[in-house]
Amino acid sequence: MLPPRPGVGFKPQHFQDLLDEPGPVAWLEIHAENYMGAGGRPLAQLRHLAERFPISVHGVGLSIGGEAGLDPDHLARLKALCDWVQPASFSEHLAWSSHAGVWFNDLLPLPYTGETLIRVAAHISHAQDLLGRRMLLENPSSYMTFPESDWPEVEFLREICRRAGCGLLLDVNNVQVSATNLGFDAMAYLAAYPIDLAEEIHLGGHRAEVDADGATVLVDSHGAPVAERVWQLYADVLRHGPRPTLIEWDNDVPEWATLCAEADRAGGMLEGS
Amino acid sequence: MKQTKLAAALLDPDSPLPARFAIHRNTVFHSLMAALEAGFPVTRRLVGADFFAETARIFLRQHPPRSPVLMLYGVDFPSFLQGFAPAQSLPYLPDLAALEQALRESYHAxxxxxxxxxxxxxxxxxxxxxxxxxxxxxxxxxxxxxxxxxxxxxxxxxxxxxxxxxxxxxxxxxxxxxxxxxxxxxxxxxxxxxxxxxxxxxxxxxxxxxxxxxxxxxxxxxxxx
Structure with a gap:
């Protein structure tokens, strides 16, 4: 289990800063696919950090929501990584990313239907059985809905957990992004969300764009500070008690001090919760 | 909408899409472009950012990644350049790209x-x-x-x-x-x-x-x- 304190997404440029001055950072998250090479600096750094910090392995490549079965080669790579890192947590996304052998490098949306629910739950069970560990499933950032969707997202997540025995990762920024883009109330979403199943929280930055119709679209960019509205939602979530909380900043990665300040803010709120 | 249809549209800019799904097409394109720019910095510098972007745009549609492990994405880029007519005036370019690809392979070996x-x-x-x-x-x-x-x-x-x-x-x-x-x-x-x-x-x-x-x-x- 990860400690109910702040963590950050590890970036190689912060390696020395992190060792010298970890500040409030109590654990680290890595993207599994960046550590699937045979050796060299990435694996050496991870080996060093895993001896000092609890590690969360966060996958972006399993394509849990894909129509086809999970890629056995990728599952094997994931198992090899988890077996040596022995992460405190493993998480993936409610999304698909590959189709017919092509990898799109994005978290793509799926409709929420009885059919997709059965498939996603089966994929998670398969992955958990093979990896020999429980998975946390992250809610997506959405830009569109599918007309055939007949399950609300929170109910879809809850039912997947019931069937597959997995837990949840609550990305509060994704809730705000989806709420803005799809026009629902983020607070209502959080009120309906099965918070007791959430074992980790993600906070990240988004950017606002204006689409062709003049509507504001929030894009889950992970390239900015956490938005004030997201901090407010986070405070509301913490009423249910502290959870390990990650500051996610993957693009235009800032100086270590800037990242630490974000983690510090989360840490202060966690202590008060 | 079936994933086969959406998947085909992701790599084809002329294919019609539900409006907001185009945001994903944009992300797919930009993230793969960023992977190629990071992998071939000297090649890019020699041909210029615009020429590289145009070349990479064609390459990534013809040779999209086959694996979520992107650290070595671009292994086909040198041979693609070999047959890419607009790059024929720089005959050393495929070998330079091969050198950059080999540097990345070495880094992760x-x-x-x-x-x-x-x-x-x-x-x-x-x-x-x-x-x-x-x-x-x-x-x-x-x-x-x-x-x-x-x-x-x-x-x-x-x-x-x-x-x-x-x-x-x-x-x-x-x-x-x-x-x-x-x-x-x-x-x-x-x-x-x-x-x-x-x-x-x-x-x-x-x-x-x-x-x-x-x-x-x-x-x-x-x-x-």
């Missing part, structure tokens, strides 16, 4: 302990050398080491041969120009030929000591037969 001086001294001509998994040989008819080193600025540094060996003494791979005969010598060793056999393929002017010194300093020879 397995770590094996270097051979000790004692073990190396005991080697005989009938034995083969076990070369490091991080060693890469890039053979070319063009001075790609000099082109890579100059990075489009200033005159090219002088160089004897045109073949390049990449060595990774620690975590950072570095390319080195090979003297005349070095390429054929290392190619033979990589095929598993003995030191004596590899040497017999080289020209009489081949400087064995220089190449062996280079290999040993760069941890290019590892333990074991």
């Amino acid at each position: 397995a770590d094996l302990p270097a051979i000790t001086a004692e073990a190396f001294a005991k080697l005989t001509p009938v034995q083969s050398l076990r070369l490091s998994p991080a060693l890469r040989l890039v053979r070319s008819d063009w001075p790609i080491w000099a082109i890579w080193t100059a990075k489009g600025e200033g005159p090219l540094p002088p160089v004897d041969g045109t073949d390049v060996v990449i060595l990774r003494p620690g975590f950072d791979p570095l390319p080195h120009p090979l003297p005349c005969g070095g390429g054929v010598f290392l190619a033979s060793l990589l095929e598993g030929q003995s030191l004596g056999q590899a040497l017999s393929d080289t020209p009489t002017t081949f400087n064995l000591t220089a190449v062996l010194t280079l290999l040993l300093r760069g941890n290019g020879v590892v333990c074991g037969a």
